[in-house]
Amino acid sequence: MSEQQAYEPKIVAFLCKWCSSAGSDLAGVSRIQYPANATPITIPCTGAVSPMYILSAFNKGADGVLVSGCHIGDCHYIEGNFLARRKMQLIMELLGFIGVEPNRFRMSWVSAAEGAKFAQVITDFVEDLKPLGPQDKLRKAERA
Amino acid sequence: MINIQDIRDTARDMLAKGEVRTVIGYRRGSRGMPAEPAFITSPEQADELIWDPTCYHNLSLYLVHDSKIQAHLRKDTGAPIGIIAKGCDARSVVVLMQEHYFKREDVYIIGVSCEGTGVLDERKLAAQLNGVQPTLAAFDGDDFVITTAEGEKRLSARDVMADRCLECRTPFPKEHNAVFGEDKTGRQLAEPFAALTRFEAQASSERWDIWSHHFDRCMRCFACRSVCPMCYCEECVVDSITFPVTAQTSAAEKADRVRWIERSATRSENITYLLTRAMHLAGRCTDCGECDRACPVNIPIRMLNNKMEREAREKFGFEPGASIGGSSLVASFLDSDPGEFIR
Numbered sequence: 371m372s373e374q375q376a377y378e379p380k381i382v383a384f385l386c387k388w389c390s391s392a393g394s395d396l397a398g399v400s401r402i403q404y405p406a407n408a409t410p411i412t413i414p415c416t417g418a419v420s421p422m423y424i425l426s427a428f429n430k431g432a433d434g435v436l437v438s439g440c441h442i443g444d445c446h447y448i449e450g451n452f453l454a455r456r457k458m459q460l461i462m463e464l465l466g467f468i469g470v471e472p473n474r475f476r477m478s479w480v481s482a483a484e485g486a487k488f489a490q491v492i493t494d495f496v497e498d499l500k501p502l503g504p505q506d507k508l509r510k511a512e513r514a
Numbered sequence: 515m516i517n518i519q520d521i522r523d524t525a526r527d528m529l530a531k532g533e534v535r536t537v538i539g540y541r542r543g544s545r546g547m548p549a550e551p552a553f554i555t556s557p558e559q560a561d562e563l564i565w566d567p568t569c570y571h572n573l574s575l576y577l578v579h580d581s582k583i584q585a586h587l588r589k590d591t592g593a594p595i596g597i598i599a600k601g602c603d604a605r606s607v608v609v610l611m612q613e614h615y616f617k618r619e620d621v622y623i624i625g626v627s628c629e630g631t632g633v634l635d636e637r638k639l640a641a642q643l644n645g646v647q648p649t650l651a652a653f654d655g656d657d658f659v660i661t662t663a664e665g666e667k668r669l670s671a672r673d674v675m676a677d678r679c680l681e682c683r684t685p686f687p688k689e690h691n692a693v694f695g696e697d698k699t700g701r702q703l704a705e706p707f708a709a710l711t712r713f714e715a716q717a718s719s720e721r722w723d724i725w726s727h728h729f730d731r732c733m734r735c736f737a738c739r740s741v742c743p744m745c746y747c748e749e750c751v752v753d754s755i756t757f758p759v760t761a762q763t764s765a766a767e768k769a770d771r772v773r774w775i776e777r778s779a780t781r782s783e784n785i786t787y788l789l790t791r792a793m794h795l796a797g798r799c800t801d802c803g804e805c806d807r808a809c810p811v812n813i814p815i816r817m818l819n820n821k822m823e824r825e826a827r828e829k830f831g832f833e834p835g836a837s838i839g840g841s842s843l844v845a846s847f848l849d850s851d852p853g854e855f856i857r
Contacts, residue, residue, distance in 0.1 A: 421793045422751065422774055425786045429775075442853065452847035456830060459855065460796050460844075463825045464789055464818070467714070469722025478857040491857055507722065510782045 379433035379499035381408040381492070384423060386416050388446040389481045390438035396485030404489035405496045408436065415439065416477075417450025421461040424475065428508035434474050434499045438491065441479040451479070470507055473498045515653070516626060516695040518565045521598065524624060524692055526560035528596055534622050537596035538576050540569040547648045547660075548636070551576065563598075565626060567651045567658050570633040570676065572802035573597050574606040575743040581616050582746075596622040600633075602678070604687030605800035605835030606743045612838055613798075615746065625687030627695030630656050631671040632679020632703075637812075639674045643667070672703060678803040678816065680704040689838070710820045728813045732784040734777065738791065738805035738815050744798045745791070751775060752787055788818060796822035797843020800835045 385391040391412045397404065413419055416439030427435045437458055445451045458477050466472045476495055480488045525537040541552035541562040548568045553576070554560055577597060584591050599607060604625055611618055634651055643662060650661035658674060660667045672680065679685070681704050686697040705711070713721070736752075739745045749755050752775045759768060775786045799819040806816035826832040829852055832843050 422786075422790055425789055426774055429782055429786050449847065452849075452851070453844065455851055455853050455856065456847055457793075457844050459829060459852070460822060460825055461789075461793060462855065464792055464821065466718070467721065467818070467821050468725040468785070468789070469718045469720075471718070476857065477855065494857075507726070508782055508785055510776075511780055 377500065377503065378405075379407055379496060379502075379504075380431065381434045381436055381495060381499070382427040382432040383408040383410045383436040383438060383492075384413050384416070384419050385410050385480075386439035386451075387412045387414055389440040389444065390478075390488065392482035393438075393480040393484050393488040396482065397489045398485075400485050402485055402489040404492045407496050407499075408492050415445065415447050415450035416454035416458075417445070417447065417452075419454060419458070421457060424461055425508070428470075428474070428505060429510050431505075431509050433502070433505040434476065434495055436476050436478065436491070436495060438478045438480050438488070441481055444481065470505075471502050473502060474505060515655075516565055516629070518563065520694055521565060521624065521626070522560045522563050525554055525563060525596065526557045528622070529554065529560065530557040532593060534596035535591075535593040536580075537563075537598070537624070538573045539563045539598040539624075540565065540571070540573075543568075547651055565598075565653075567631070567634040567653060567671075568636075569598075569600070570803070570807060572603045572606055572741075572743055572804050573599065574603050574610060575741065575804075577607065577610065577616065577621060578743050578746045591620060594620050594622045596624055598624045598626055599687050599690070600626055600628055601682065601685045601687050602800050602802040604689050605684070606802060608689050608835040608838055609744065609798050609800060610746075612835075612840060612842065618838060623687065623690045623692075625690030625693035627687065627693065627697060628679065628682070628685035629653075629695050629698050630701055631658070632675045632682060632685065634658065634674055635676040636807075638676075639669075642669060642674055675703070676803055676807075677704075677709045678801050678806075681706050681708055682801075707820060707824045710817055710824060713817060726781065729781045729784045729788065731811045732779060732788065732813055733811065734779040734784065734787065735810060737808040737810060741804045741808040742795070743802075744795055751790060752777065788813075788815065791815075792818035792822055795819050797826050797832055797834050799823060 385394060394410055416437055419437055424435050439451045442451060462475050465475055478491045528534045537554040539552050540549040541564055543550035549564055551571050551573055552562055604623055646662045646664055648660050648662050652659045656671055657668050658671050660669055683706055684699055686699045776783045803816050809815055826843050
């Protein structure tokens with residue numbers, strides 16, 4: 371291989387503070403090895419994720435966006451993840467519609483006890499993103 | 515067949531009795547064939563009203579304008595506003611009431627059924643006429659009669675109708691106080707979402723090629739936003755007025771502000787704008803097609819909204835503008851909503 375570094379996708383992960391964020395913590399304290407490509411952003415609930423966050427993340431250079439929250443029925447705010455399920459499905463369909471690769475956006479349910487699952491979700495996501503290469507469809511053009 | 519005289523008589527009567535303060539309708543425009551919105555405030559003016567295939571405007575936009583003016587003046591509105599509404603327009607009015615933008619008693623809906631046809635698509639008509647300037651359009655059964663400088667021309671409505679009218683499922687205004695024309699719900703000239711389905715049959719990369727071309731051309735004139743009755747936010751995410759830039763605003767302050775979408779008309783920002791708009795209209799757009807018509811560079815904006823409408827219908831069984839008491843798409847959910855895409 372040349373001196374050029376292998377491509378590492380950048381992932382922006384919106385994690386619910388009540389579960390997935392704690393789940394990522396558990397993965398850490400359990401010393402589970404998983405790729406360091408994800409930048410976690412703690413959010414109060416997946417229901418609070420505006421589709422704008424996702425568009426904005428892509429706009430500002432994310433190669434993939436992950437939204438992760440509590441399993442259905444476990445929401446701290448009772449129904450936040452139900453609302454997220456609808457909204458995220460809509461934005462996912464819209465992105466696919468204009469021709470963005472479907473693998474660039476992902477949603478998962480990871481509870482605070484599922485550190486191993488969190489590591490798996492990130493590992494799979496990175497693996498799926500690598501063949502797609504850098505995301506330049508929605509990315510803001512570099513200023514000259 | 516709708517007799518325009520009936521609509522005029524209704525408007526005149528109501529204005530004379532003071533039952534409405536204004537009737538929003540259509541009158542002959544000053545640009546040749548197309549009708550223009552008319553605000554009839556006195557009984558004598560009622561004869562100006564017309565109804566023809568160029569009445570494409572969604573007049574519920576002016577109900578939004580009126581509500582904003584009333585809120586600004588802090589005056590009791592008194593009598594309701596009369597509005598001439600087609601099927602799609604009446605659904606827009608319902609969505610606005612669903613969102614408590616105004617109350618049912620503030621509006622008097624004079625419904626008009628599109629019956630067997632719909633409204634003209636000026637672009638399709640221009641292609642048919644080969645450069646001849648049309649001066650008048652009229653309904654005649656399943657045809658449109660177009661008057662041009664070279665005489666009258668009879669065209670099958672299907673050939674020059676707007677796509678959304680061909681695909682329209684409810685050409686009859688369900689919510690109304692008075693209604694003209696026959697209820698031809700179920701006439702279905704084309705499959706619902708036909709244009710969308712045709713587009714979606716293409717591969718992802720082809721879709722991107724087409725859309726990126728459109729996104730490149732958007733010049734952010736915001737005509738789509740101005741013409742949309744659902745885009746009524748006092749502050750739009752693209753132009754923040756909460757934090758105005760004044761002479762005192764320091765460079766550091768400006769740099770620290772969250773800019774969800776920059777105002778420059780570059781591809782990435784145009785995508786964010788148009789997709790955000792589509793998301794904001796999901797479950798609210800009633801497919802009146804005004805954004806498509808208003809776009810000066812012919813971006814098929816309606817297709818984005820149409821996509822959201824179909825997803826909402828197929829995945830969540832949601833129909834925008836179905837009833838005043840109904841819940842909104844993204845503020846409600848069902849236990850049975852699909853979730854297979856979630857890992």
